[in-house]
Amino acid sequence: MSVPVLLVLEADPPPRLGGLTGRADVRYADARSLASELPGADALLVWDFTSDAVRLAWPGSGPRPRWVHTPSAGVDRLLCPELSASDTVLTNARGIFEQPIAEYVAALVLTMAKDLPGTLELQRQRRWRHRESLPVAGGRAVVVGAGPIGLAIAGTLRALGLEVAVTGRTARPGVHGSEELDGLLARADWVVCAAPLTEATRGMFDARRFSLMRPSAHFVNVGRGALVVEDDLVPALTGRRIAGAALDVFEEEPLAPDSRLWDVPGLIVSPHMSGDTVGWRDRLGEQFVELFDLWSAGKPLPNVVDKERGYVPSHDS
Amino acid sequence: MSVPVLLVLEADPPPRLGGLTGRADVRYADARSLASELPGADALLVWDFTSDAVRLAWPGSGPRPRWVHTPSAGVDRLLCPELSASDTVLTNARGIFEQPIAEYVAALVLTMAKDLPGTLELQRQRRWRHRESLPVAGGRAVVVGAGPIGLAIAGTLRALGLEVAVTGRTARPGVHGSEELDGLLARADWVVCAAPLTEATRGMFDARRFSLMRPSAHFVNVGRGALVVEDDLVPALTGRRIAGAALDVFEEEPLAPDSRLWDVPGLIVSPHMSGDTVGWRDRLGEQFVELFDLWSAGKPLPNVVDKERGYVPSHDS
Numbered sequence: 001m002s003v004p005v006l007l008v009l010e011a012d013p014p015p016r017l018g019g020l021t022g023r024a025d026v027r028y029a030d031a032r033s034l035a036s037e038l039p040g041a042d043a044l045l046v047w048d049f050t051s052d053a054v055r056l057a058w059p060g061s062g063p064r065p066r067w068v069h070t071p072s073a074g075v076d077r078l079l080c081p082e083l084s085a086s087d088t089v090l091t092n093a094r095g096i097f098e099q100p101i102a103e104y105v106a107a108l109v110l111t112m113a114k115d116l117p118g119t120l121e122l123q124r125q126r127r128w129r130h131r132e133s134l135p136v137a138g139g140r141a142v143v144v145g146a147g148p149i150g151l152a153i154a155g156t157l158r159a160l161g162l163e164v165a166v167t168g169r170t171a172r173p174g175v176h177g178s179e180e181l182d183g184l185l186a187r188a189d190w191v192v193c194a195a196p197l198t199e200a201t202r203g204m205f206d207a208r209r210f211s212l213m214r215p216s217a218h219f220v221n222v223g224r225g226a227l228v229v230e231d232d233l234v235p236a237l238t239g240r241r242i243a244g245a246a247l248d249v250f251e252e253e254p255l256a257p258d259s260r261l262w263d264v265p266g267l268i269v270s271p272h273m274s275g276d277t278v279g280w281r282d283r284l285g286e287q288f289v290e291l292f293d294l295w296s297a298g299k300p301l302p303n304v305v306d307k308e309r310g311y312v313p314s315h316d317s
Numbered sequence: 318m319s320v321p322v323l324l325v326l327e328a329d330p331p332p333r334l335g336g337l338t339g340r341a342d343v344r345y346a347d348a349r350s351l352a353s354e355l356p357g358a359d360a361l362l363v364w365d366f367t368s369d370a371v372r373l374a375w376p377g378s379g380p381r382p383r384w385v386h387t388p389s390a391g392v393d394r395l396l397c398p399e400l401s402a403s404d405t406v407l408t409n410a411r412g413i414f415e416q417p418i419a420e421y422v423a424a425l426v427l428t429m430a431k432d433l434p435g436t437l438e439l440q441r442q443r444r445w446r447h448r449e450s451l452p453v454a455g456g457r458a459v460v461v462g463a464g465p466i467g468l469a470i471a472g473t474l475r476a477l478g479l480e481v482a483v484t485g486r487t488a489r490p491g492v493h494g495s496e497e498l499d500g501l502l503a504r505a506d507w508v509v510c511a512a513p514l515t516e517a518t519r520g521m522f523d524a525r526r527f528s529l530m531r532p533s534a535h536f537v538n539v540g541r542g543a544l545v546v547e548d549d550l551v552p553a554l555t556g557r558r559i560a561g562a563a564l565d566v567f568e569e570e571p572l573a574p575d576s577r578l579w580d581v582p583g584l585i586v587s588p589h590m591s592g593d594t595v596g597w598r599d600r601l602g603e604q605f606v607e608l609f610d611l612w613s614a615g616k617p618l619p620n621v622v623d624k625e626r627g628y629v630p631s632h633d634s
Contacts, residue, residue: 103477
């Protein structure tokens with residue numbers, strides 16, 4: 001009996017896939033070989049989820065895998081019209097990144113409130129300079145993005161005593177629709193972007209939206225870099241139209257050494273690491289094997305992405 | 318009708334005391350004049366609570382104020398045997414610093430877990446270097462100090478998903494006795510010191526206790542500097558016997574520019590600011606006026622310090 005061909009976009013074997021031995025014909029591809037390997041694959045694991053290779057190779061000719069899994073939350077890098085229009089099932093890593101990202105956002109919010117960057121800079125200078133910091137509890141936050149990551153962020157910020165509003169594409173219980181975002185931004189102390197990158201959300205944080213925020217407001221982006229118009233964020237910070245920001249994601253990653261973003265006053269730059277706690281690759285590998293077991297048994301898969309919307313729809317939307 | 322003499326240890330009038338006009342004869346003293354002013358004072362507001370002047374001046378001759386208030390949580394700087402033995406009522410600022418300090422500790426814990434100091438240093442160097450960070454939820458913390466500040470810290474850490482044990486001098490419901498501390502230290506990922514400084518607690522974090530901790534553990538001190546033997550903490554960090562530490566308080570404050578503590582690897586140094594959020598001085602002034610109203614009406618005061626123990630006893634202890 002033949003086993004399905006599992007194509008893995010990655011040079012080195014991912015961890016925790018040993019359980020597939022004998023149950024899958026595992027092959028490896030890189031960006032150059034992907035196009036020629038795709039027609040022979042039954043399933044595709046996009047282990048290198050930072051690659052554009054799938055989006056570029058998919059529109060070619062020949063059969064296509066019936067199932068594609070990306071060990072990431074966002075699917076923006078691999079979606080293309082041909083994949084969206086196909087019958088191929090696309091799944092993501094829902095369940096892995098929520099809690100780590102929520103903690104990372106809490107770390108950024110508290111760090112900015114307590115001015116730990118200022119403290120560390122003064123420590124470097126061996127200077128003792130007492131300052132007053134900001135309270136967090138009792139403040140207001142807006143979380144943009146009503147998927148499981150946005151909801152986890154909201155839960156953690158509420159646990160810290162913040163009043164949190166969540167916005168999504170459309171309103172549902174506990175979630176404000178996108179038409180309410182502008183009004184919420186004007187009242188927020190903290191604005192957290194955790195939206196999927198789609199044609200509807202690209203560049204949503206632009207000069208107009210930064211101008212709606214309060215001069216005391218802080219902005220955090222843990223979604224995708226292209227949700228923010230970086231050319232608009234920089235003057236919002238240098239002109240003190242908002243009080244501070246932290247970006248974990250960027251229009252181009254890795255951020256180039258000569259990017260001006262590295263030293264914008266009031267901006268914290270981190271290297272797309274918000275969801276990656278020790279052992280994350282193992283957990284992604286284990287999750288894939290669980291999905292493979294369901295798929296090879298012909299059972300329904302969880303975490304199925306709505307390829308038109310560009311994210312996994314919430315159960316109650 | 319004569320009004321009581323309120324002596325204030327401070328050069329400049331504290332905020333929010335305008336409501337005392339006509340109800341108190343407010344006089345100001347500094348460290349040099351305090352001894353001569355004390356005999357004529359009915360009440361003493363130790364606005365400059367970082368001063369040693371009260372402890373030095375109190376043992377002198379003559380009458381003493383019947384009430385002393387310190388706008389701080391700790392009373393270690395002003396207590397002396399003569400004050401402890403007297404009938405003078407000593408009150409503190411219970412209620413003001415709990416939430417800010419709890420948030421500050423959460424900021425430090427999350428900052429260390431997510432290695433934001435490393436991120437900020439890499440940002441300074443314009444280097445994009447992805448790292449894996451530590452999860453917070455599911456970890457174990459020990460909070461040393463079962464007063465309202467310790468309990469607030471425990472509450473906030475629990476809200477972040479940590480399993481938290483609190484230790485105090487003696488066991489009571491929800492609080493472990495000091496005899497359990499060593500065993501708890503050996504299991505903790507996070508050790509937070511928020512104890513009062515008394516003869517029983519001075520130097521309690523010494524080489525022996527650091528050696529009990531796990532190599533992966535982090536230590537935070539927001540209590541008083543002298544709770545920690547700094548000479549023992551430094552080798553614990555440089556020898557990697559613990560993973561990191563953050564000190565907001567020091568044996569000598571301000572920390573001298575040539576202190577070796579400024580650049581110990583893995584040590585965050587902040588200038589005794591954990592409780593001081595915007596408006597804190599106003600809140601301390603308002604709190605004093607509330608206490609003054611009770612005192613001048615002959616009513617019982619809250620926040621009364623047990624001068625033998627050196628802190629305000631918990632209601633349920």
